[in-house]
Amino acid sequence: MTLSRPQLNAIIISYATLVLYGFLDNVRGPILSDIITFFNMSHFQGSLFFSITSAFFMVGAIVAPSMFHYRGYRRTFMEQTVLLMISQLIFAMANEKVWFLSGCLFMGFAVGVLSVMQNVLVLEASPSHLASRFINGLHANYAFASFLAPLVVSLIYRNQWSFKMIFFVNAIFSLLVFLLIVAAKPIYQPTKIANPGLRRNLSFKYLPFALLLSCYVAGEVLVTSRLSQFLYQYHGLTKENASDALSALFLLLLVGRLAFSFWALNKSIIGWIRILLFLSILCVVLGLYVSYWFFIILGLVMSPLYALMMLQARKTYGDQIDQAASLGIFVSGVMIIFMNSLVGWISDYWGIFWALLVSCVFFLISYVIFEWKLAKYDSA
Numbered sequence: 001m002t003l004s005r006p007q008l009n010a011i012i013i014s015y016a017t018l019v020l021y022g023f024l025d026n027v028r029g030p031i032l033s034d035i036i037t038f039f040n041m042s043h044f045q046g047s048l049f050f051s052i053t054s055a056f057f058m059v060g061a062i063v064a065p066s067m068f069h070y071r072g073y074r075r076t077f078m079e080q081t082v083l084l085m086i087s088q089l090i091f092a093m094a095n096e097k098v099w100f101l102s103g104c105l106f107m108g109f110a111v112g113v114l115s116v117m118q119n120v121l122v123l124e125a126s127p128s129h130l131a132s133r134f135i136n137g138l139h140a141n142y143a144f145a146s147f148l149a150p151l152v153v154s155l156i157y158r159n160q161w162s163f164k165m166i167f168f169v170n171a172i173f174s175l176l177v178f179l180l181i182v183a184a185k186p187i188y189q190p191t192k193i194a195n196p197g198l199r200r201n202l203s204f205k206y207l208p209f210a211l212l213l214s215c216y217v218a219g220e221v222l223v224t225s226r227l228s229q230f231l232y233q234y235h236g237l238t239k240e241n242a243s244d245a246l247s248a249l250f251l252l253l254l255v256g257r258l259a260f261s262f263w264a265l266n267k268s269i270i271g272w273i274r275i276l277l278f279l280s281i282l283c284v285v286l287g288l289y290v291s292y293w294f295f296i297i298l299g300l301v302m303s304p305l306y307a308l309m310m311l312q313a314r315k316t317y318g319d320q321i322d323q324a325a326s327l328g329i330f331v332s333g334v335m336i337i338f339m340n341s342l343v344g345w346i347s348d349y350w351g352i353f354w355a356l357l358v359s360c361v362f363f364l365i366s367y368v369i370f371e372w373k374l375a376k377y378d379s380a
Helices: 005-024 028-038 049-072 073-093 097-125 127-159 163-182 195-201 204-233 239-261 271-288 293-302 305-349 353-372
Strands: none
Touching: 005 028, 005 073, 005 127, 005 163, 005 293, 028 049, 028 127, 028 204, 028 239, 049 073, 049 097, 049 305, 073 097, 073 163, 097 127, 097 305, 127 163, 127 239, 127 305, 163 293, 204 239, 204 271, 204 305, 204 353, 239 293, 271 293, 271 305, 271 353, 305 353
C-alpha cells in the first residue's frame, strides 16, 4: 500500500526525532560518573540529572495533545527540536551544577511533547493493518540511537576528550533534525483527534495502561541508564568496555525491533507481552547473580514491549489513543522521577548491585497490572 506524501513525511519526522531523542537520552548513562565527579555530586544529586528531566518530561507529555491541536504537528516538532538544541548547549557550557541542571527543564519538556506526538502520529498516519510494523519501526530508531550513543561516548573517551564534547555533538544533531523538519512538508494531520483538554488527558479511565507502561519504562530506563556504572564499579570494567557492553545491549534491542517491524503481531499481542515481561524479570536476576551477559540478552527480550503496549492501548481505547498515550507518558515521567531518586539513594547506601535489582520490581508490577486489568481485552 502506497503512503501519501503527508503520511510519509509524518512518519519520517517521527522516526528522525525519535533517533535524536534516543541518542540524547542514552549518552547520559555512560557519562554519569564523569558528571558526578566534575560537579562534585553524591549519587543522589547525580540522579537529579535524570529526575529533573523526567519531571518536565511529565509536564510536556500531559500538555502535548493540546499543543499539537492548536499549533499543528509540524510547528510543534520544530519548536521542541529547538528546545532540545538549547538544552544541550546549556549542558556543554555550564560550569556550575545549578546551571547544568537547568538544561534538564528544556530537555525534559521537549522530549515529553515529542514522545506523545511520535507514537500518536505514527499510529494515526499508518494503515491499520501495518500499524504494528510501523510502530516497531519507530522504536527501532530509538534502539539504533541507543546503540550508537555509547559507541560515540566510547570514542570520546578513547580520544581523551572532555565528556562535555558529547553535548556539542547533541546540539549539532538537533540542528540537523530541525532542518529536516523545515524541509519536510506537508505533514499528515489527523482529523479525527479533537482537542481533549487537560482534564480528559488525566482521566482515570486510562490509568491501568499508564501504570503498565510507566512501570515497564522505569525498569528499562533503570537498566540502560545504570548498566555502565554497574559494570564499571561492580565488575571492574574500563569505562570504554562498559560503554561497549551497553552498546551490545542496544544492538540486540535494535535487532529485535527491526525484526518485529517486518512481522505483524496484531493477533498475538497479549501473549507476547505476558511472556516478554516474565523473561525480562528472569534476565535481570540472572544478570546480577550469574553473568552480566544476561543484561545484554535483556535488550532482545525488551525490544518489542513498548510498541506492543502502545498497540494494545490502541485496541483498548480506539480513537482516544492520544489521551491514553499522553497519560501513559505522563505517569512514566512520574515513575522515572521516583525510580531515579530511589536508585540514587540505594546506590549511595547499599551500592549499584541492589539498585539494579529494583528493575525486577518494576517489571513485576507491570506484569501484575497487565494480568489484572488489560489482558482481559481481546486483541484478536
